[in-house]
Amino acid sequence: MPDWSYQTIFRPGLFRLPARRARGLTLRAMRNVSLLPGGTLLIKTLGHMDPAPILASRLSGTTLPTPVGLSGAVDPEGIAARAIAQLGFGFVEVGPITPDPITDASPIRMDRREETIVYPSAYENVGAEAALRRIRNPGHRLPQLARIAPMPETNPEQAIDELRSLVDRFMNESRVSALIIEAAAQGRSRDENERILRQIASCIREQPASETAILLYIPLELPETQLAALVGAADPETWSGFFIGDYTNGPAGATVGRTGKAASVAKLSAIRAQAAGTPLLFASAGVHEPADALDLIEAGADYVLLHSGFVYSGPGLPKRVNEAIIHRKLAQAELPAGQSFWRNWGWMCLLGIGMIIGGIIAWFIASTSVLLPYDEAFLRMTWDEVNAIDPHLLHFMSHDRITLAGTMLSIGILYCQLAKHGLRYGVHWARVALLASGAAGFPSFFLYLGYGFFDPVHAAAAIVLFPMFLLAMRRNPDRLNRDPVNLRNSLAWRRALWGQLCFVVVGAALCVGGIVIASVGVTNVFVPEDIRYLGMARESLDLANPRLIPLIAHDRAGFGGALFSDAVMILIFALWGLRQGAKWMWWTLLWGGAPGFVAGLSVHFMIGYTDFVHLLPAYFVFALYIAGLALLYPYLMRSEINGAVSSTSGG
Structure with missing residues (x-):
């Protein structure tokens, strides 16, 4: 389903369906194609999305083929993981992962003019047990980033206990290249967030030596004062970097869309200015076209993830972002010798x-x-x-x-x-x-x-x-x-x-x-x-x-x-x-x-x-x-x- 068929044929029909049904149909169709003999080859042939070696980078002990990842909310159950892995992504996020499953049958709403997606809950997921099975049997070879979070609206003590348990289960899982930990939440006070951060850092240090990168999740709406405090409190010896979220909360639910890019750019710039050393920065808000990804990278991001942009722009977006990044890299490189x-x-x-x-x-x-x-x-x-x-x-x-x-x-x-x-x-x-x-x-x-x-x-x-x-x-x-x-x-x-x-x-x-x-x-x-x-x-x-x-x-x-x-x-x-x-x-x-x-x-x-x-x-x-x-x-x-x-x- 490359852009020339998605934008012209499939998207107009899919966008007339309820969002949950459209997502299910799309993911199942992609999965079915990938399971056919030669199906993954067909997907590669239609899109020609194999990433160039110049895009590869190292994350702890893992090679990421490209700096473009897929948000966990796009395919929360990993239905089409095998097909999606052929589209030019360098890694996939699995998450959010909470101790227990969270379901919400309320409609997912979409605003095509503003290019936003509104989820009734930002934490819908299959739970830790099912997520762990998926991570161990992903159906693809891309590196996986696991994002763990406590159950919504827990008090700080419960959040610490739940995060400790999740860290114990996921940190030393060999198929997890990076562990993203939601130790800070929008609704908590600065002191509460810092206390949770210290407790989880202590838990991480108690774990056996591991090559898994540890990233601190930064809510997109986190106030600047709390951001500065968290960045200052995050010990570079424990935390490999920061992962900036992509949704904003409101009465209707959690909104994801291109409007989140401005807040993501501001947080990237602030972290680069305030953090000690050169932490890894992941940004996942507002990438709807290649220029958005370049803006985030210019602001300090090492890696970007696609979410709402993948839905609105189409499955060719990771390839287009990769090409834009390559062009920027080559603009600074020496011209090769002429061809004979x-x-x-x-x-x-x-x-x-x-x-x-x-x-x-x-x-x-x-x-x-x-x-x-x-x-x-x-x-x-x-x-x-x-x-x-x-x-x-x-x-x-x-x-x-x-x-x-x-x-x-x-x-x-x-x-x-x-x-x-x-x-x-x-x-x-x-x-x-x-x-x-x-x-x-x-x-x-x-x-x-x-x-x-x-x-x-x-x-x-x-x-x-x-x-x-x-x-x-x-x-x-x-x-x-x-x-x-x-x-x-x-x-x-x-x-x-x-x-x-x-x-x-x-x-x-x-x-x-x-x-x-x-x-x-x-x-x-x-x-x-x-x-x-x-x-x-x-x-x-x-x-x-x-x-x-x-x-x-x-x-x-x-x-x-x-x-x-x-x-x-x-x-x-x-x-x-x-x-x-x-x-x-x-x-x-x-x-x-x-x-x-x-x-x-x-x-x-x-x-x-x-x-x-x-x-x-x-x-x-x-x-x-x-x-x-x-x-x-x-x-x-x-x-x-x-x-x-x-x-x-x-x-």
């Missing part, structure tokens, strides 16, 4: 140029003579003799060959662009797109050999181009993107998600189309609409010349294989590549798609093959192509992103 033309991208450029030249020649021949000398030699018939069999036969063959030529032009343009703007800069997704396209395209040469027709020109082209492909794919390491990234949930971003959805459907539809056409080419060769256009049954063609079917099958199978090769590239481009301000991407989609659609649609009208059912898939995909370009235009063609000028040469 021949080693990194030149061979793929030549391969693309070769495909373009081949496509132009094929289009010219298919629009004029249609048949090549070796075609006539294979058929043992001249052009006039073939035309005498059926006046539509050469038109039909021309239609197959022109559509193939248009697809070759499209592939060539995409190869050149992805080489220049992708391989040249070590962009991972571009390399994968080219690799997948070549892996699909070159073997398609063998699809039609079973019919006994050998195309010497096609074979010669493959012999020349395949080494270029191998040379382009060798010794080409991935590099991190240095171009500006999207930081805001702007209108252009929201519209671009619709445009991305259009191109994902275009890529997927063309993949299916390529497979179907290739399958027809190597089996029945014709569909019923073809037979109606020709006015001859397959058997009649076979009687006229038994070599006609193999020749036509060669054209169909070749076109199907080329279309699939092209479609794979478009699909990966749409899924992984789109980046705000990258103008080259919009022009690539425009010029990369145009030859295929011009060839595929124009030739049908030129030869009079205008069967509506036959052309309906092409009309549908073309409409999505135009809509996608229009919706993506403001997002991809803006020169300025959040005040930074975008380069048009990076990936």
